[in-house]
Amino acid sequence: MSQQYMMKGNEALAEAALRAGCRYFFGYPITPQTELSAYMSKRMPKIGGTFLQAESEIAAINMVLGASSVGARVMTSSSSPGISLKTEGISYIAGSDLPCLIVNVQRGGPGLGGIQPSQADYFQATKAPGHGDLHIMVFAPASIQEIVDMVGRAFDKADQYRVPAMLLADGALGQMMEPIAFPDESEEKKLPEKPWAATGTKGSRKPNIINSLYLNPNKLEDSVRERFERYEKIKENEVLYEEVMTDDADLVLIAYGITSRICKTAVNMARAEGIKLGLLRPITLWPFPEKAIAKIADHAKAFMSVEMSMGQMVDDVRLAVNGKCPVRFFGRTGGVIPTPDEILQAAKDVLASVGGDK
Amino acid sequence: MAVVFEKTRGLTDVATHYCPGCGHGIVHRLVAESLVELDVLEKTVGVCPVGCSVMAYDYFNCDFIEAPHGRAPAVATGAKRVLGDKNIVFTYQGDGDLAAIGTAETVHSATRGENITIIFINNAIYGMTGGQMAPTTLPGQVTQTTPYGRDVKTAGYPVRVCEMLSTLDGVYYAERVAVDSVPHINAAKAAIKKAFQNQIDGKGFSIVEVVSNCPTNWGLSPAESMQWLRDNMLPYYPLGVYKDKDKGGNE
Amino acid sequence: MDKNIVLAGFGGQGILFAGKVLAYTGMIDNLHVSWLPSYGPEMRGGTANCSVCISENEIGSPRVLNPNILIVMNIQSYDRFIDTVVDGGGVVINSTLINKKTNNEKINCVYIPATEMANENGLQGLANIICLGAMLKQSGMTSYKTMEEAVKKCVPASKAHLLDANLKALKLGYDFEG
Incomplete structure (x- = not known):
């Protein structure tokens, strides 16, 4: 090791x-x-x-x-x-x-x-x-x-x-x-060549210009496109996420960073009580794992975004779910870290309110 | 046949967007000639500002970086710290860029003694946006945003950049020049060349403030604007060397 | 069983260091560990505390709100944390600076005059490690050998001359008969 x-x-x-x-x-x-x-x-x-x-x-x-x-x-x-x-x-x-x-x-x-x-x-x-x-x-x-x-x-x-x-x-x-x-560092880290860099022409090429200004709207549009x-x-190609017991979950929590760890604890507590909670943890926030969430939305009863904010990522969850099932939110803000107990309680409340089979 | 005059290869063939009679053309040429004569054009990286010289990267025949408004000295710091002695890094900035929105970047790159060269064009007005008050606009001077003349009671006093920077231990060389006459232009060239030579020699932060004109926004003909510069700007912004550690300086 | 530990006291009493030693015991024992300090102006204000979690499972929240092990080294910390301890939890109380006793019979308290013991034994500033020793004895959270090893890992090379004193303090606390 x-x-x-x-x-x-x-x-x-x-x-x-x-x-x-x-x-x-x-x-x-x-x-x-x-x-x-x-x-x-x-x-x-x-x-x-x-x-x-x-x-x-x-x-x-x-x-x-x-x-x-x-x-x-x-x-x-x-x-x-x-x-x-x-x-x-x-x-x-x-x-x-x-x-x-x-x-x-x-x-x-x-x-x-x-x-x-x-x-x-x-x-x-x-x-x-x-x-x-x-x-x-x-x-x-x-x-x-x-x-x-x-x-x-x-x-x-x-x-x-x-x-x-x-x-x-x-x-x-x-x-x-x-x-x-x-990570193993037996090999010397090799960084990629950057022929576009402004390191002096050395008399062997045209000047490299590092620039974000395009006064011609069509050229600016081209560059943005x-x-x-x-x-x-x-x-x-670059979307990363982790799924925890989402296959049979009635309610899937969406949380990232430190909050996702607390959600994992809440999921385990719920499972011990026989409540089918799952978790999807976005590891990349942009790009957002919208396809993975859309797929889960085909079978889950509801989602709950859990954040240390008043509800921001929940918007992206709603876009990904696209109306297939309810998307709720639980959060603490201002520097308060949510506890597993309050997340579990919020999850139970959501499940009670959405009820029924899918 | 003897060549008595030719275009410097330090500039490209692109026609500049500068107004007729504007001093930017002269200063561009002085900078480009200096880089060629010092044989460093091919290893030079310029940083241009936001303002009239925002597209200077099209005119200089060397690598260039376009900086956000006022941030050129910070961008130059990042570039120079990576490139070190291998390359020459300079910024080309106007009065709004260097002495208003970028004051912090200017002062702190100076006090750190970054081994970079700053070419600072002071024409007492914002040209690109159409003639508003600059930090260097003279008391009483009429601009679009001082329509009754700059009232120092409400708009404050002009910033004298060379005087201010010369108090900093990190500054190696600070000189104010002008481009209103042939003798002044020759002196300006010598100062610019020295500012680059200082960087080549690893001496540290060098700034040349060039008192220049803006016929369009001053509402004068090019010739009148040069006279206005002499009559009004030079008394407020005296030409001369404000700091030169070669000559002892304040250390 | 999961160890959810809170250590609290004055800034300068070595609270964060003691927490770090505990975290290292978990690492040496090959368990999941987290250590989270209080930070910012709170530290300058004079109180310091940290949460340490040691578990066989992945750790969720690194912030411990209801510890099953608490070490308090000054009266403010005692007042703030004593009622947060879960039933059956263990508490080590620096009785030199805390002149209170709890009526809660559901928690197990060791009252140890750690600051006084440190001063009497030429171990100024090591009341924190004395408390650790007492806590180890009370909780059996790891072996004495592991704790010794953890202390050795935490004393930086630049302060190697303090290692013996730290180990002596650990022993003193461990051998304390309340």
Whole structure:
């Protein structure tokens, strides 16, 4: 068995990024992601990388833009209010077809909100990570081990599609420790060539221009359409999810990240009482596992989206279910983590209200 | 036959969108000539702003990155930190971009002493959006958003960028030049070249502020605008070297 | 059985460290483990607490609301957490700083003057580990050897000179006769 480490989510994420070949980190301190930056500041100088504490989240994301433009594997991290500041840069990065990794260790909002774990940035991450027609890939790990396993994948997929990737965690995942093992690293990480990067013409090619500006509407439309063709490929090939006892479930919970773990406990409690509860856990939030949910909707009596928000992902569940059966919601917000008991109670209430056979 | 004048290969053949008589054309040429003469054009990465020079990437014959409004120094920081000594990284920014929306990026790239070169065009107005007040608009100057003249009681005072940045230990070189006359243009070229040479030598943050004109939005002919620049801008923005660590500086 | 543990006390009493030692015992015993600290201004305000879950099964919520093991090291923590313990749960109470006793007969309490014992034995700052020793004795949550190993893993190389003191504190707490 490979060596086990006990690490905080924030630190494990940072270490996984280094092992994935990331050598450039630009960030600005904010709770509850601070350990990630601190880890980078300690390690980067030792391995010939760059850690830079920027003057703002805005500057940090634009340093990411600059570093990615010249071909680097680069990342930034923040928490909810800081991500809002980054949205300008994220839009430009997406519009310039630049790969990068953005980490959001979510805390309660709106405004300054709180610092406890939250999932209230789902809309921002999946619907409007910046102005304009755009998407970014959103990965939502549920454990520290999954964070470790997912960071390299997020970087690789961002490079493959030239689409920025976000790792959407929360204060609990960032702060907690769990035993983890890092993937086998016997082979040196090889990063892809980036012939499009602005590294100087060397007199051997025409200038590479990294740009999101198209004053001609038809050209802008063409560029957006081309990007959306890539989005379609992502939707076809990159959806990740986990199903727990959905086959015979009357009610299927939909939950991601830390909430999905609590739902798993609730599912086990329900099964012990003879109640047929199941769980579908989206691992990618964009692309969303809409086909898997639609399939379950053919036999389940109802769905319940469980979130640490006032109900955001539930909209996507409704779209996926498309009226085939009722879709309900249970959530806590502001930094309150739901308990398995209250989820189970809410599930029982839903089952009582939908009743009958399918 | 001796060649007495030719187009620099540092610029492309694309016709610029700049207004007749605009100083951007002159400064583009000075920058391009400097990069060619220093033999670094092929390893240069430019960063352009939002504003009139937003499409500078079409005109310079080198790799370019288009930055969000005001963020060019942050973008340049990211690029330079990756490329290191192998490449030259510069930003080309107007007064709104550099001294209003991008003030934080300007000040902090300067105070970090990033080894980049900034070419800053100060023409005391927002050109691209049609002539609104800039951070460098003079007291009393009429613009679209100061229709009664800039009233310092409500709109505040202009920002003197070189003076401000020269107080920062991280700045290696800051000079203000103008492009209103041949002698000034020659001096501007020397300053721009020095600012790039500093980067080649790894000396650190260098900025050249170019006092320029905007005939269209000032509502003047090109020749009148140059006279207006001399009569109004130069007294408020004195030309000269504000910081040069080669000559001791403030360290 | 699942161990759902809460440790609480002043910032500076080594609450998070003690929690980390517990988490390591779970890892050494090859069990599922999670450790979740309180964080942010709450820490600066003077109180610190953390949740540790150790289980044979995957862990759901890392935040423990109703512990079956509680260690409290100051009066504020006692007041805040004593009524959250499940029936049959075990509590270790630092009686040097907590002058209260619970009437709840459904929980098992060890009152140990940990801060005083630390001071008397030249183990200043190690009341946390003394409490761990007492908790280990009371709960039998793992073997003494595992706990020793966990302490060794948690004392950083830069503070190796403190390892012996930590092990001595563990023994002191383990041998405490209430």
